[in-house]
Amino acid sequence: MGHKGNANTKANANASNGSTTAPNTTAPSASASGSHAHLTPPAKLTGAEIIWATLVGEGVDTVFGYPGGTILPAYDALRKFPVRHILVRHEQGAAHMADGYSRASGKVGVAIATSGPGSTNLVTGIATAMLDSIPIVCITANVSSKLLGTDAFQEVDITGITLPVTKHNFLVNRAEDIAPTLRHAFQIARSGRPGPVLVDITKDAEQATAEFDFEAAKPRPYRPHPMLHVDDSGLAQAAELIRNSKRPVILAGHGVMESGAMEQVRTLAERAQIPVGLTLLGLGGFPASHPLCLGMMGMHGESWVNHAIQEADLLIACGMRFDDRVTGKLAEYALKAKKIHIEVDPAEINKNVKVDVALVGDLREVLEQLLPRISGRDGSAWLKTIEASKGAVAVRDIKNLPDSGHLYAAHVIHDLWRMTGGNAIVVTDVGQHQMWEAQYFRHEQPRTLITSGGLGTMGFALPAAIGAKVACPEKEVWVVVGDGGFQMTAAELATIVQEKIKINIAIINNGYLGMVRQWQEFFYERNYEATPLVSPDFVKLADAHGIPGRAVRKRSEVEEAVKKARSATGAYLLNFMVEKEDSVYPMIPAGSALHEMIRRPEKDPLEERADDK
């Protein structure tokens, strides 16, 4: 098991350790022979060693995983390679960490699990990455190839199981196929519309030996989707629509970040004076403080954005997919507007919303082509109309409201934003706190909000934050999580301690599965079935792990508590005991049109629930 490895590998691995930041280092091809790769024949390595050598070659310096029977040869070989392994407490955590790592850094995250339950535990994390187009590579081991299909111990058909939730997956049963397959997996994960790739490697392939040549294992050149299509007439049409529009809105999504088109979107908006609405995953792609920024649209979006979309005569959708949470009822969505859709995935064109001009290609490249055709334009009348529609809503500034003795999640998030100067990476879970974060934490920079959008995976925040902190150790990382979601993956507190990871955890604790309770309140006659939630004392739970923390019950305590957490050398947990029955406003009920919002009751914008009791 891995003992056939060349003794030189360790020394070489250490030598190349200093340069692991260079993604295309050819060092691993020399993993048995120092830096003169071209002078020596390709090395003979075990499949297990080839896994690590290939990962190092792909620029990987950290993986998240959990060992087990069939993956043991790989773990045995790990010591020879300059790769940091973070031991998780549950494989779902490994997939989320790889995901958070990728979202924070833009690099491909790697998760490792053993066969059977190890690999099935990854599935939720893989699906999360799939729905949000996050490039991760999951490596699972499987039983020896001659046992495949026999229901051997801890055997499961993980390529079959993950087929619909991966961009692609592979089953490898020969050592010589490991390097080419892994390299291909990285290419698939990061190219086009990114996504998760799973590589399942049989134990005998790990144990066999094969020649390793990193360069020779290079995948065939990337073939872009054949239906990408951006032509002169499309660009001209788009420019024409923009020129003639009176009430245009840019809808910026996650694709802005994925293609690195922040500058281009900003140029388009500024030059043509077009306001920008953002999707949840698009937050940070356009600075929140920019005068043209309207904020988040959709189900819990700002009322003025949704009204602007319904009133618009042109929508310019940039790297977004008209998700149902963004459009509301399709039959009544933006009926007055022509639509331009700039998108890298041809399968998204006309899927939910029929568009007039489709520019199918990488957002940044398309905008680079479009911008020369865009000239200055006076948008002041439309901008004024939108500004006016903000009216009383925008004046509602929670920090100016008198302290009523109640603690609201909005206060906490607002203070968090104020005290971190908006510079932290915030990783949220799913539910009310996620929407409050999106509303009250103003993101100026891309990759500062990490959240599970498409799949809406509770339990995402804590592990994803670990991944984000590992990717960006210099950044301040905050977990914003509900009391429900936190308990789904709270076991990773131990991972934080073992790996000495400095993250701050803010639990927005309202004693309910809050978003479900809100739906019950609005749509199920307040039948709070299965939503009241008894939780452990989170501060004591943290303490049991050796993580300091404190509970916060009053608004006046928030600032000091946040200060304390930020100045702590290690991880710190804050348990914010917030108003129990507060709701997220505005809200578009599922299946309703974008303008049919439920608004926060006006008389006392923050305390309508408190009055009821």
Place this chain on the structure above:
Amino acid sequence: MLHTFVAYVEDRPGVLTRVASLFRRLNININSLTVGRSERPGLSRLTLVCEASAEAGHRIRASLFKLENVVDVDDIAQAPSVTRELALIKVAASPRNRAQIFDLAEVFRARIVDLTSESLIIEMTGVESKIEGLIEILREDDGRILEICRSGKMTMRRGHHVSSVVKAMGVGEAAVEEDVSADEGAANEVQ
């Protein structure tokens, strides 16, 4: 409407599952699917027929292309093409009524490929409607049809057609042969 897709896919385990899984995901029933070797080593060619809205064609083709093992996809739609289906039909027939079926086969230009004292097998190639026609007539006699085995539709565009597979694979065009229309008279083509 009925969509017909012709796709070139890598000839390796699991590829068919991926194609089928895509249609399952889209909640589209596959009416027929034929797969076999193509003119290129390592590539299978499949013809897939399914019922879906007219607008769905674009998305299905785009989604098929997103599958890593799919090399080329052609949405035949209304393009002029040659379509064939093969059917084997086992019919109960005694020496007394055989002649009648022989005549029928003659009319439909079908062949008898197996003959026993109680049954015979008719082999027939043609467009779907022709095969349906034969089956319908055979059904007029209760209990006569014992088994039907149909290949599903196979489709090829008419005329010279340089497949984009060639481009996709970066192979020289020289290797591509001109499509030769099916031997039994493209002139008779209805669909």
